[in-house]
Amino acid sequence: MYIKRLTILCLVFALLVSVGCGKEKKRRYQAQFLTLFDTVTTIVGYSESEEEFTRLAELIRGELERYHELYDIYNDYEGVNNIKTINDSAGKAPVEVDEAVISLLTFAKEQYRATGGKVNVAMGSVLSVWHDYREAGIEDPENAELPPPKLLRQAAEHIDINDMIIDTGASTVYLNDPLMRLDVGAVAKGYAVRRLAEYLNNMGVDSLLISVGGNVAAIGGKPAGGYDKITDWNIGVQNPDKESPRSELMTLAVSDRSVVSSGIYERYYTVGGKYYHHIIDPATLMPSTNFTAVTVICPDSGAADALSTAIFNMSLEEGRGIIESVPDTEALWILNDGTIEYSDGFKTPVSVRDGN
Amino acid sequence: MKFAKKTDMLIIASIVLFCVVFWLVYRGVYAKPGKYAEIYHNSQQVKKVELQSGSEYVFSVPQSPEVVFRVYSDGSIAFLSSDCPDKVCIRAGRLSRAGQYAACLPNRLYIKIVSGDGDPGEADIIIG
Numbered sequence: 001m002y003i004k005r006l007t008i009l010c011l012v013f014a015l016l017v018s019v020g021c022g023k024e025k026k027r028r029y030q031a032q033f034l035t036l037f038d039t040v041t042t043i044v045g046y047s048e049s050e051e052e053f054t055r056l057a058e059l060i061r062g063e064l065e066r067y068h069e070l071y072d073i074y075n076d077y078e079g080v081n082n083i084k085t086i087n088d089s090a091g092k093a094p095v096e097v098d099e100a101v102i103s104l105l106t107f108a109k110e111q112y113r114a115t116g117g118k119v120n121v122a123m124g125s126v127l128s129v130w131h132d133y134r135e136a137g138i139e140d141p142e143n144a145e146l147p148p149p150k151l152l153r154q155a156a157e158h159i160d161i162n163d164m165i166i167d168t169g170a171s172t173v174y175l176n177d178p179l180m181r182l183d184v185g186a187v188a189k190g191y192a193v194r195r196l197a198e199y200l201n202n203m204g205v206d207s208l209l210i211s212v213g214g215n216v217a218a219i220g221g222k223p224a225g226g227y228d229k230i231t232d233w234n235i236g237v238q239n240p241d242k243e244s245p246r247s248e249l250m251t252l253a254v255s256d257r258s259v260v261s262s263g264i265y266e267r268y269y270t271v272g273g274k275y276y277h278h279i280i281d282p283a284t285l286m287p288s289t290n291f292t293a294v295t296v297i298c299p300d301s302g303a304a305d306a307l308s309t310a311i312f313n314m315s316l317e318e319g320r321g322i323i324e325s326v327p328d329t330e331a332l333w334i335l336n337d338g339t340i341e342y343s344d345g346f347k348t349p350v351s352v353r354d355g356n
Numbered sequence: 357m358k359f360a361k362k363t364d365m366l367i368i369a370s371i372v373l374f375c376v377v378f379w380l381v382y383r384g385v386y387a388k389p390g391k392y393a394e395i396y397h398n399s400q401q402v403k404k405v406e407l408q409s410g411s412e413y414v415f416s417v418p419q420s421p422e423v424v425f426r427v428y429s430d431g432s433i434a435f436l437s438s439d440c441p442d443k444v445c446i447r448a449g450r451l452s453r454a455g456q457y458a459a460c461l462p463n464r465l466y467i468k469i470v471s472g473d474g475d476p477g478e479a480d481i482i483i484g
Protein backbone atom coordinates (compact mmCIF):
# COMPACT_ATOMS: atom_id res chain seq x y z
CA MET A 1 0.00 0.00 0.00
CA TYR A 2 2.71 2.43 1.00
CA ILE A 3 4.78 1.61 -2.09
CA LYS A 4 1.73 2.13 -4.33
CA ARG A 5 1.05 5.56 -2.95
CA LEU A 6 4.67 6.53 -3.33
CA THR A 7 4.58 5.38 -6.97
CA ILE A 8 1.53 7.56 -7.68
CA LEU A 9 3.27 10.48 -6.04
CA CYS A 10 6.34 9.98 -8.17
CA LEU A 11 4.24 9.72 -11.34
CA VAL A 12 2.41 12.95 -10.54
CA PHE A 13 5.73 14.64 -9.96
CA ALA A 14 7.16 13.29 -13.20
CA LEU A 15 4.05 14.46 -15.07
CA LEU A 16 4.40 17.98 -13.67
CA VAL A 17 8.02 18.14 -14.74
CA SER A 18 7.33 16.85 -18.24
CA VAL A 19 4.43 19.25 -18.80
CA GLY A 20 6.72 22.13 -17.88
CA CYS A 21 9.27 21.12 -20.49
CA GLY A 22 6.86 19.84 -23.14
CA LYS A 23 6.78 22.93 -25.29
CA GLU A 24 9.66 24.12 -27.45
CA LYS A 25 10.52 27.54 -26.12
CA LYS A 26 11.20 30.27 -28.67
CA ARG A 27 14.08 32.49 -27.72
CA ARG A 28 14.65 36.15 -28.41
CA TYR A 29 17.38 36.99 -30.92
CA GLN A 30 18.72 40.30 -32.13
CA ALA A 31 20.94 41.25 -35.08
CA GLN A 32 22.53 44.56 -36.04
CA PHE A 33 23.93 45.80 -39.32
CA LEU A 34 26.05 48.96 -39.44
CA THR A 35 26.66 49.13 -43.18
CA LEU A 36 23.21 50.14 -44.46
CA PHE A 37 21.75 53.63 -45.05
CA ASP A 38 24.49 55.25 -42.94
CA THR A 39 22.67 54.19 -39.79
CA VAL A 40 22.05 51.27 -37.44
CA THR A 41 19.69 48.51 -38.56
CA THR A 42 18.29 46.26 -35.82
CA ILE A 43 16.26 43.08 -36.23
CA VAL A 44 14.53 41.53 -33.20
CA GLY A 45 12.73 38.22 -33.43
CA TYR A 46 11.73 35.08 -31.59
CA SER A 47 12.96 31.86 -33.03
CA GLU A 48 13.42 28.20 -32.10
CA SER A 49 17.08 28.23 -33.09
CA GLU A 50 19.86 30.70 -33.70
CA GLU A 51 20.44 29.23 -37.17
CA GLU A 52 16.84 29.88 -38.18
CA PHE A 53 17.04 33.49 -36.97
CA THR A 54 20.43 34.11 -38.59
CA ARG A 55 19.11 32.83 -41.92
CA LEU A 56 16.21 35.28 -41.78
CA ALA A 57 18.48 38.16 -40.68
CA GLU A 58 20.86 37.50 -43.58
CA LEU A 59 17.95 37.43 -46.02
CA ILE A 60 16.79 40.79 -44.67
CA ARG A 61 20.30 42.23 -44.91
CA GLY A 62 20.46 41.18 -48.56
CA GLU A 63 17.11 42.83 -49.36
CA LEU A 64 18.02 46.05 -47.53
CA GLU A 65 21.42 46.17 -49.19
CA ARG A 66 19.70 46.27 -52.57
CA TYR A 67 17.65 49.31 -51.50
CA HIS A 68 20.71 50.86 -49.87
CA GLU A 69 22.50 50.80 -53.23
CA LEU A 70 19.50 51.91 -55.28
CA TYR A 71 18.64 54.84 -52.96
CA ASP A 72 22.23 56.04 -52.42
CA ILE A 73 22.98 59.66 -53.36
CA TYR A 74 26.73 59.62 -52.59
CA ASN A 75 28.19 56.41 -54.06
CA ASP A 76 28.30 54.51 -57.36
CA TYR A 77 27.88 50.74 -57.55
CA GLU A 78 29.02 48.68 -60.47
CA GLY A 79 26.15 47.76 -62.75
CA VAL A 80 23.60 49.75 -60.71
CA ASN A 81 21.78 52.90 -61.77
CA ASN A 82 20.79 54.66 -58.55
CA ILE A 83 19.70 58.10 -57.32
CA LYS A 84 23.27 59.37 -57.74
CA THR A 85 23.21 58.26 -61.40
CA ILE A 86 20.02 60.30 -61.87
CA ASN A 87 21.65 63.32 -60.19
CA ASP A 88 24.80 62.98 -62.31
CA SER A 89 22.67 63.01 -65.47
CA ALA A 90 20.59 66.06 -64.45
CA GLY A 91 19.77 68.17 -67.49
CA LYS A 92 21.48 65.65 -69.77
CA ALA A 93 19.51 62.46 -70.20
CA PRO A 94 16.84 60.24 -68.64
CA VAL A 95 18.29 57.34 -66.62
CA GLU A 96 16.81 53.86 -66.71
CA VAL A 97 16.37 52.64 -63.15
CA ASP A 98 14.95 49.69 -61.21
CA GLU A 99 11.23 49.60 -60.45
CA ALA A 100 12.11 50.12 -56.76
CA VAL A 101 13.50 53.58 -57.64
CA ILE A 102 10.52 54.50 -59.83
CA SER A 103 8.06 53.55 -57.08
CA LEU A 104 10.07 55.38 -54.37
CA LEU A 105 10.12 58.62 -56.38
CA THR A 106 6.45 58.26 -57.35
CA PHE A 107 5.62 57.77 -53.67
CA ALA A 108 7.77 60.81 -52.76
CA LYS A 109 5.87 62.96 -55.26
CA GLU A 110 2.56 61.85 -53.74
CA GLN A 111 3.85 62.73 -50.27
CA TYR A 112 4.98 66.15 -51.53
CA ARG A 113 1.42 66.86 -52.68
CA ALA A 114 -0.20 65.39 -49.56
CA THR A 115 1.94 67.51 -47.23
CA GLY A 116 1.78 70.78 -49.12
CA GLY A 117 5.42 70.54 -50.13
CA LYS A 118 6.82 70.03 -46.62
CA VAL A 119 8.71 66.91 -47.73
CA ASN A 120 10.60 67.54 -50.94
CA VAL A 121 13.06 65.00 -52.35
CA ALA A 122 14.03 67.54 -55.03
CA MET A 123 15.68 69.92 -52.55
CA GLY A 124 19.05 68.15 -52.61
CA SER A 125 20.82 71.35 -53.69
CA VAL A 126 19.72 73.13 -50.49
CA LEU A 127 20.41 70.12 -48.25
CA SER A 128 23.91 69.73 -49.63
CA VAL A 129 24.74 73.34 -48.73
CA TRP A 130 23.64 72.64 -45.13
CA HIS A 131 25.47 69.31 -45.20
CA ASP A 132 28.78 70.95 -46.14
CA TYR A 133 28.51 73.74 -43.54
CA ARG A 134 27.48 71.22 -40.87
CA GLU A 135 30.40 68.86 -41.58
CA ALA A 136 32.85 71.79 -41.57
CA GLY A 137 31.33 73.11 -38.33
CA ILE A 138 31.66 69.76 -36.56
CA GLU A 139 35.23 69.40 -37.80
CA ASP A 140 36.20 72.89 -36.64
CA PRO A 141 33.65 74.11 -34.04
CA GLU A 142 35.52 77.38 -33.34
CA ASN A 143 34.94 78.59 -36.89
CA ALA A 144 31.50 77.06 -37.47
CA GLU A 145 29.32 79.20 -39.72
CA LEU A 146 25.77 79.29 -41.02
CA PRO A 147 25.28 79.03 -44.79
CA PRO A 148 24.93 82.55 -46.28
CA PRO A 149 21.23 83.19 -47.08
CA LYS A 150 22.17 84.15 -50.64
CA LEU A 151 23.77 80.75 -51.23
CA LEU A 152 20.65 79.02 -49.87
CA ARG A 153 18.35 81.14 -52.04
CA GLN A 154 20.40 80.37 -55.14
CA ALA A 155 20.23 76.65 -54.35
CA ALA A 156 16.48 76.96 -53.77
CA GLU A 157 15.95 78.02 -57.38
CA HIS A 158 16.50 74.39 -58.32
CA ILE A 159 14.06 72.52 -56.06
CA ASP A 160 10.90 72.35 -58.19
CA ILE A 161 9.72 68.75 -57.87
CA ASN A 162 7.86 69.06 -61.21
CA ASP A 163 11.27 69.05 -62.88
CA MET A 164 11.64 65.45 -61.73
CA ILE A 165 10.13 63.61 -64.68
CA ILE A 166 9.19 59.99 -64.05
CA ASP A 167 8.38 57.83 -67.06
CA THR A 168 6.87 54.68 -65.59
CA GLY A 169 6.47 52.99 -68.98
CA ALA A 170 10.13 53.40 -69.94
CA SER A 171 11.21 53.04 -66.28
CA THR A 172 13.29 56.23 -66.50
CA VAL A 173 13.80 59.36 -64.41
CA TYR A 174 14.96 62.69 -65.82
CA LEU A 175 15.83 65.89 -63.96
CA ASN A 176 14.83 68.75 -66.22
CA ASP A 177 17.20 71.18 -64.47
CA PRO A 178 20.97 70.67 -64.63
CA LEU A 179 21.40 72.07 -61.09
CA MET A 180 18.67 70.01 -59.45
CA ARG A 181 19.72 67.20 -57.09
CA LEU A 182 17.57 64.54 -55.45
CA ASP A 183 18.03 63.79 -51.74
CA VAL A 184 15.79 60.95 -50.60
CA GLY A 185 16.99 60.98 -46.96
CA ALA A 186 13.53 61.86 -45.60
CA VAL A 187 11.70 58.99 -47.30
CA ALA A 188 14.08 56.25 -48.46
CA LYS A 189 14.62 54.37 -45.19
CA GLY A 190 10.92 54.28 -44.37
CA TYR A 191 10.00 53.25 -47.89
CA ALA A 192 12.64 50.49 -47.94
CA VAL A 193 11.29 49.17 -44.62
CA ARG A 194 7.76 49.21 -46.05
CA ARG A 195 8.83 47.13 -49.04
CA LEU A 196 10.79 44.80 -46.79
CA ALA A 197 7.77 44.34 -44.49
CA GLU A 198 5.58 43.49 -47.51
CA TYR A 199 8.17 40.97 -48.69
CA LEU A 200 8.34 39.34 -45.25
CA ASN A 201 4.54 39.24 -44.95
CA ASN A 202 4.37 37.43 -48.29
CA MET A 203 6.96 34.96 -47.02
CA GLY A 204 4.70 34.18 -44.07
CA VAL A 205 6.79 35.90 -41.38
CA ASP A 206 4.25 36.79 -38.70
CA SER A 207 6.39 38.19 -35.89
CA LEU A 208 9.43 40.43 -36.27
CA LEU A 209 10.64 43.87 -35.28
CA ILE A 210 12.75 45.83 -37.78
CA SER A 211 14.37 49.20 -37.22
CA VAL A 212 16.41 50.99 -39.85
CA GLY A 213 17.79 54.01 -38.02
CA GLY A 214 14.62 54.45 -35.98
CA ASN A 215 12.23 53.64 -38.85
CA VAL A 216 10.48 50.85 -36.99
CA ALA A 217 8.16 48.27 -38.47
CA ALA A 218 6.50 45.86 -36.05
CA ILE A 219 5.33 42.79 -37.95
CA GLY A 220 2.66 41.06 -35.88
CA GLY A 221 3.29 41.00 -32.16
CA LYS A 222 5.81 39.10 -30.06
CA PRO A 223 5.38 35.71 -28.38
CA ALA A 224 5.49 36.70 -24.72
CA GLY A 225 7.82 34.57 -22.68
CA GLY A 226 8.47 32.45 -25.76
CA TYR A 227 5.05 30.72 -25.75
CA ASP A 228 2.08 31.14 -28.04
CA LYS A 229 0.56 34.07 -26.23
CA ILE A 230 1.15 37.11 -28.46
CA THR A 231 1.68 40.55 -26.97
CA ASP A 232 2.59 43.95 -28.42
CA TRP A 233 6.14 45.01 -29.16
CA ASN A 234 7.40 47.73 -26.84
CA ILE A 235 8.93 50.74 -28.59
CA GLY A 236 10.65 53.19 -26.25
CA VAL A 237 10.62 56.84 -27.29
CA GLN A 238 13.82 58.55 -26.22
CA ASN A 239 13.77 61.90 -24.47
CA PRO A 240 15.27 64.55 -26.82
CA ASP A 241 16.55 66.27 -23.67
CA LYS A 242 19.77 64.34 -23.11
CA GLU A 243 20.41 66.10 -19.80
CA SER A 244 17.19 64.82 -18.29
CA PRO A 245 17.46 61.82 -15.93
CA ARG A 246 14.39 60.43 -17.70
CA SER A 247 16.00 58.82 -20.72
CA GLU A 248 12.72 57.59 -22.20
CA LEU A 249 9.53 59.60 -22.40
CA MET A 250 7.21 56.63 -22.85
CA THR A 251 6.82 53.16 -24.25
CA LEU A 252 4.48 52.57 -27.17
CA ALA A 253 2.96 49.11 -27.30
CA VAL A 254 2.26 48.25 -30.94
CA SER A 255 1.52 45.35 -33.28
CA ASP A 256 1.39 45.59 -37.08
CA ARG A 257 2.34 49.25 -36.98
CA SER A 258 5.23 51.44 -38.01
CA VAL A 259 6.72 54.02 -35.69
CA VAL A 260 9.04 56.75 -36.95
CA SER A 261 10.56 59.67 -35.07
CA SER A 262 12.11 62.80 -36.50
CA GLY A 263 14.12 64.93 -34.18
CA ILE A 264 17.16 66.99 -33.45
CA TYR A 265 18.79 64.17 -31.50
CA GLU A 266 22.28 63.79 -32.96
CA ARG A 267 22.72 65.35 -36.37
CA TYR A 268 23.32 68.98 -35.58
CA TYR A 269 26.08 71.53 -35.15
CA THR A 270 26.40 74.65 -33.08
CA VAL A 271 27.04 78.19 -34.30
CA GLY A 272 27.43 80.91 -31.67
CA GLY A 273 26.03 78.60 -28.99
CA LYS A 274 22.86 77.82 -30.98
CA TYR A 275 21.90 74.37 -32.25
CA TYR A 276 21.27 73.87 -35.97
CA HIS A 277 19.96 70.40 -36.84
CA HIS A 278 19.54 68.58 -40.12
CA ILE A 279 15.78 68.83 -40.85
CA ILE A 280 15.41 71.79 -43.20
CA ASP A 281 12.05 73.46 -43.80
CA PRO A 282 11.60 73.90 -47.59
CA ALA A 283 9.72 77.15 -46.97
CA THR A 284 12.33 78.94 -44.85
CA LEU A 285 15.41 76.94 -45.97
CA MET A 286 16.35 76.86 -42.27
CA PRO A 287 16.14 74.12 -39.61
CA SER A 288 12.62 74.04 -38.23
CA THR A 289 12.41 75.19 -34.60
CA ASN A 290 8.88 74.29 -33.53
CA PHE A 291 9.68 70.96 -31.86
CA THR A 292 12.55 68.90 -30.52
CA ALA A 293 11.02 65.69 -31.89
CA VAL A 294 7.87 64.24 -33.42
CA THR A 295 6.73 60.62 -33.72
CA VAL A 296 4.26 59.17 -36.22
CA ILE A 297 2.51 55.80 -35.86
CA CYS A 298 0.68 54.24 -38.79
CA PRO A 299 0.50 50.94 -40.69
CA ASP A 300 2.75 52.11 -43.55
CA SER A 301 6.40 52.73 -42.72
CA GLY A 302 6.93 54.84 -45.84
CA ALA A 303 4.11 57.22 -44.95
CA ALA A 304 5.26 57.34 -41.31
CA ASP A 305 8.76 58.42 -42.39
CA ALA A 306 7.55 61.11 -44.82
CA LEU A 307 4.88 62.40 -42.41
CA SER A 308 7.30 62.66 -39.50
CA THR A 309 9.53 64.98 -41.54
CA ALA A 310 6.52 66.90 -42.84
CA ILE A 311 4.90 67.59 -39.48
CA PHE A 312 8.29 68.45 -37.98
CA ASN A 313 8.34 71.30 -40.53
CA MET A 314 4.79 72.48 -39.73
CA SER A 315 3.07 74.26 -36.89
CA LEU A 316 1.24 72.03 -34.39
CA GLU A 317 -2.16 73.03 -35.85
CA GLU A 318 -1.12 72.31 -39.45
CA GLY A 319 0.39 69.01 -38.38
CA ARG A 320 -2.78 68.00 -36.54
CA GLY A 321 -4.76 68.76 -39.69
CA ILE A 322 -2.57 66.47 -41.79
CA ILE A 323 -2.51 63.65 -39.24
CA GLU A 324 -6.32 63.74 -38.77
CA SER A 325 -6.78 63.55 -42.55
CA VAL A 326 -4.84 60.28 -42.93
CA PRO A 327 -6.66 57.13 -41.74
CA ASP A 328 -5.15 54.96 -38.98
CA THR A 329 -2.43 57.53 -38.35
CA GLU A 330 -1.50 59.10 -35.04
CA ALA A 331 1.31 61.37 -33.90
CA LEU A 332 2.92 63.01 -30.91
CA TRP A 333 4.85 66.26 -30.79
CA ILE A 334 7.51 67.13 -28.24
CA LEU A 335 7.61 70.88 -27.83
CA ASN A 336 10.74 72.85 -26.98
CA ASP A 337 9.72 73.15 -23.33
CA GLY A 338 9.27 69.36 -23.06
CA THR A 339 5.45 69.38 -23.25
CA ILE A 340 3.99 66.48 -25.25
CA GLU A 341 0.99 66.94 -27.53
CA TYR A 342 -0.95 63.96 -28.90
CA SER A 343 -3.23 63.58 -31.91
CA ASP A 344 -6.90 63.09 -30.98
CA GLY A 345 -7.07 59.36 -31.54
CA PHE A 346 -3.64 58.62 -30.14
CA LYS A 347 -4.79 56.13 -27.54
CA THR A 348 -6.73 54.00 -30.03
CA PRO A 349 -4.00 52.08 -31.85
CA VAL A 350 -1.43 52.04 -29.07
CA SER A 351 -1.21 52.03 -25.34
CA VAL A 352 1.14 54.43 -23.69
CA ARG A 353 2.93 53.80 -20.45
CA ASP A 354 5.03 56.31 -18.61
CA GLY A 355 8.75 55.88 -18.94
CA ASN A 356 11.01 56.47 -15.97
CA MET B 357 -7.11 4.83 7.14
CA LYS B 358 -5.63 8.23 6.92
CA PHE B 359 -4.92 9.59 3.41
CA ALA B 360 -1.32 10.48 4.05
CA LYS B 361 1.11 9.09 6.53
CA LYS B 362 3.65 11.15 8.33
CA THR B 363 6.40 9.74 6.09
CA ASP B 364 4.40 10.74 2.97
CA MET B 365 4.16 14.29 4.19
CA LEU B 366 7.88 14.21 4.82
CA ILE B 367 8.55 13.06 1.26
CA ILE B 368 6.24 15.72 -0.21
CA ALA B 369 7.85 18.37 1.93
CA SER B 370 11.33 17.33 0.86
CA ILE B 371 10.33 17.33 -2.82
CA VAL B 372 8.90 20.83 -2.47
CA LEU B 373 12.02 21.93 -0.63
CA PHE B 374 14.18 20.37 -3.34
CA CYS B 375 12.22 22.24 -6.02
CA VAL B 376 12.58 25.59 -4.29
CA VAL B 377 16.30 25.12 -3.67
CA PHE B 378 16.90 23.89 -7.22
CA TRP B 379 14.90 26.80 -8.68
CA LEU B 380 16.91 29.32 -6.68
CA VAL B 381 20.20 27.72 -7.71
CA TYR B 382 19.05 27.63 -11.34
CA ARG B 383 18.11 31.31 -11.26
CA GLY B 384 21.41 32.18 -9.63
CA VAL B 385 23.44 30.28 -12.20
CA TYR B 386 21.59 30.77 -15.48
CA ALA B 387 19.37 33.83 -15.29
CA LYS B 388 21.80 36.67 -14.75
CA PRO B 389 19.99 39.64 -13.33
CA GLY B 390 21.37 43.13 -13.77
CA LYS B 391 22.36 45.11 -16.81
CA TYR B 392 25.14 44.63 -19.27
CA ALA B 393 26.63 46.62 -22.13
CA GLU B 394 27.65 44.53 -25.10
CA ILE B 395 30.24 46.05 -27.45
CA TYR B 396 30.23 44.87 -31.07
CA HIS B 397 32.81 45.46 -33.77
CA ASN B 398 31.80 44.50 -37.33
CA SER B 399 28.77 42.70 -35.85
CA GLN B 400 31.01 40.52 -33.67
CA GLN B 401 30.67 40.88 -29.92
CA VAL B 402 34.10 41.90 -28.62
CA LYS B 403 33.34 42.83 -25.05
CA LYS B 404 30.62 42.63 -22.42
CA VAL B 405 30.72 44.76 -19.29
CA GLU B 406 28.41 44.74 -16.31
CA LEU B 407 26.81 48.08 -15.51
CA GLN B 408 26.72 48.23 -11.78
CA SER B 409 26.52 51.24 -9.56
CA GLY B 410 29.73 52.34 -7.96
CA SER B 411 32.43 51.56 -10.51
CA GLU B 412 33.63 54.24 -12.92
CA TYR B 413 36.31 53.62 -15.56
CA VAL B 414 37.29 54.04 -19.20
CA PHE B 415 38.32 51.38 -21.70
CA SER B 416 38.78 50.71 -25.40
CA VAL B 417 38.73 47.57 -27.48
CA PRO B 418 41.79 46.39 -29.44
CA GLN B 419 39.81 46.39 -32.72
CA SER B 420 39.42 50.18 -32.54
CA PRO B 421 41.82 51.68 -29.98
CA GLU B 422 41.02 55.31 -30.95
CA VAL B 423 37.52 54.99 -29.54
CA VAL B 424 37.20 55.31 -25.77
CA PHE B 425 34.20 54.11 -23.79
CA ARG B 426 33.33 55.24 -20.30
CA VAL B 427 31.34 53.38 -17.67
CA TYR B 428 29.76 55.67 -15.07
CA SER B 429 29.01 54.92 -11.43
CA ASP B 430 25.26 55.37 -11.99
CA GLY B 431 25.22 52.27 -14.19
CA SER B 432 25.43 53.97 -17.58
CA ILE B 433 27.92 53.79 -20.44
CA ALA B 434 28.83 56.21 -23.24
CA PHE B 435 31.21 56.84 -26.09
CA LEU B 436 33.67 59.24 -24.43
CA SER B 437 35.88 60.06 -27.41
CA SER B 438 36.30 58.94 -31.00
CA ASP B 439 38.34 59.84 -34.06
CA CYS B 440 35.25 59.80 -36.30
CA PRO B 441 34.25 62.99 -38.18
CA ASP B 442 30.61 63.36 -37.13
CA LYS B 443 30.79 62.50 -33.39
CA VAL B 444 27.24 61.14 -33.56
CA CYS B 445 28.39 58.35 -31.23
CA ILE B 446 29.39 60.79 -28.48
CA ARG B 447 26.21 62.79 -28.93
CA ALA B 448 24.15 59.68 -28.30
CA GLY B 449 25.02 60.33 -24.64
CA ARG B 450 24.81 57.89 -21.78
CA LEU B 451 23.00 54.61 -22.21
CA SER B 452 21.57 52.79 -19.23
CA ARG B 453 18.29 51.10 -20.09
CA ALA B 454 17.80 47.75 -21.81
CA GLY B 455 16.95 48.35 -25.48
CA GLN B 456 19.07 51.49 -25.81
CA TYR B 457 21.89 51.47 -28.34
CA ALA B 458 24.47 53.75 -29.89
CA ALA B 459 26.87 53.30 -32.76
CA CYS B 460 30.02 54.76 -34.23
CA LEU B 461 29.45 53.88 -37.87
CA PRO B 462 32.83 55.02 -39.25
CA ASN B 463 34.55 52.73 -36.72
CA ARG B 464 31.96 49.93 -37.04
CA LEU B 465 31.34 49.95 -33.31
CA TYR B 466 28.05 49.37 -31.59
CA ILE B 467 26.95 49.36 -27.93
CA LYS B 468 23.72 47.80 -26.80
CA ILE B 469 22.26 47.51 -23.35
CA VAL B 470 20.80 44.16 -22.37
CA SER B 471 19.30 42.97 -19.12
CA GLY B 472 19.98 39.55 -17.73
CA ASP B 473 16.48 38.86 -16.48
CA GLY B 474 14.62 39.65 -19.71
CA ASP B 475 11.52 41.37 -18.33
CA PRO B 476 8.89 41.04 -21.12
CA GLY B 477 7.62 44.55 -20.39
CA GLU B 478 10.91 46.27 -21.14
CA ALA B 479 11.47 48.08 -24.42
CA ASP B 480 12.32 45.90 -27.44
CA ILE B 481 13.93 48.92 -29.03
CA ILE B 482 14.34 52.57 -28.13
CA ILE B 483 14.11 55.16 -30.88
CA GLY B 484 14.75 58.85 -31.17
